[in-house]
Amino acid sequence: MKVLTVDYRNPEAPAQFAESLKRTGFAVIRNHPLPQSLIGDVFNDWKNYFASSDKMNDRFDPKTQAGYFPFKSENAKDSKIKDLKEFYHLFTETPVPASVGPRTKQLYGQMTDFAVELLGWIQNNTPDSVRSKFSVPLTDMIQGSKETLLRPIHYPPLTGEEEEGAIRAAAHEDINLITILPAASAPGLEVRDLEGNWHQVECNPGDLAINAGDMLQEASGGYYISTTHRVMNPRGPESRMPRYSMPLFLHPRADIRLSEKHTAGTYLDERLREIGLLKAGETKASKS
Numbered sequence: 001m002k003v004l005t006v007d008y009r010n011p012e013a014p015a016q017f018a019e020s021l022k023r024t025g026f027a028v029i030r031n032h033p034l035p036q037s038l039i040g041d042v043f044n045d046w047k048n049y050f051a052s053s054d055k056m057n058d059r060f061d062p063k064t065q066a067g068y069f070p071f072k073s074e075n076a077k078d079s080k081i082k083d084l085k086e087f088y089h090l091f092t093e094t095p096v097p098a099s100v101g102p103r104t105k106q107l108y109g110q111m112t113d114f115a116v117e118l119l120g121w122i123q124n125n126t127p128d129s130v131r132s133k134f135s136v137p138l139t140d141m142i143q144g145s146k147e148t149l150l151r152p153i154h155y156p157p158l159t160g161e162e163e164e165g166a167i168r169a170a171a172h173e174d175i176n177l178i179t180i181l182p183a184a185s186a187p188g189l190e191v192r193d194l195e196g197n198w199h200q201v202e203c204n205p206g207d208l209a210i211n212a213g214d215m216l217q218e219a220s221g222g223y224y225i226s227t228t229h230r231v232m233n234p235r236g237p238e239s240r241m242p243r244y245s246m247p248l249f250l251h252p253r254a255d256i257r258l259s260e261k262h263t264a265g266t267y268l269d270e271r272l273r274e275i276g277l278l279k280a281g282e283t284k285a286s287k288s
Helices: 013-024 036-050 053-058 103-124 214-219 236-240 264-274
Strands: 005-007 026-030 067-069 086-089 153-155 169-172 178-182 189-192 198-200 208-212 229-231 243-245 248-250
Touching: 005 013, 013 026, 013 103, 013 208, 036 053, 036 086, 036 103, 036 153, 036 243, 053 067, 053 086, 103 178, 103 248, 214 264
Parallel strands: 005 026
Antiparallel strands: 026 208, 067 086, 086 153, 153 243, 169 229, 178 208, 178 248, 189 198, 189 229
16 A cells, blocks of 8 residues: 655645545655644644643543543544543634643644645545535635644553553544644554555654545545554554654534535534544534
8 A cells, every 4th residue: 555755846746645645545745834843843842741740730621622631531433442642632712731832823723724725636636526526615614614623642651551452543534624644753653455454654754644534535425535544552662652643633614514414513423422522412512
């Protein structure tokens, strides 16, 4: 399974990017416009945050799903074993912890703007027969959305006493339109091909990994693939090292019609219940 690495400066980059999403659900972009110095500073800010006990004062609000989620809060869809991670949810209107500072919001805005550009690449390189399935152009779907999520994640060092079968992030698909993932602090990201084989995603420092989510797959009638992926536990000396990651999940407005079956809002509620962040019968809208 070959995830294509696309040079942002190449005139053919938009078409290559869309083709890689179609074939594998993933693409890697290098020489992109996001400042690597800013990404590095934000990673360091959150590394310090997760190391502080102050995080316990920021526990997430079940109504908004914003805030700090302690270790082993979430399980992947169809998995009963909790992932080995802690994380923080930042939406458009979520205040950033005082100890983190303003750089996170700056990066959030730049990542969102870049994601809109990538949606334009997809829109312009999708066949008319597929594009006609979109209820509105992809770039219009996210206008005014309050659901786009930046999720700084900390995977602590392994202790050797983990529950059998527990890994840093069990096999799953993302629910949103596309995900933008600056290269994590350590390897571990793997994708599964159609034959069930797993392949490591080569994303070097300074690169961005991009993947299609379930909502893009739903809106395109399956033309774009929401590929199953996971974060595996390291072995040997690397198992005693933490891993930090910072995906941006680009979401449409809740009222956007994805298909005859789902709006973005109903699709999101379904997934939040599946991964244990909403109780049966609850909706995110009813809790806001």
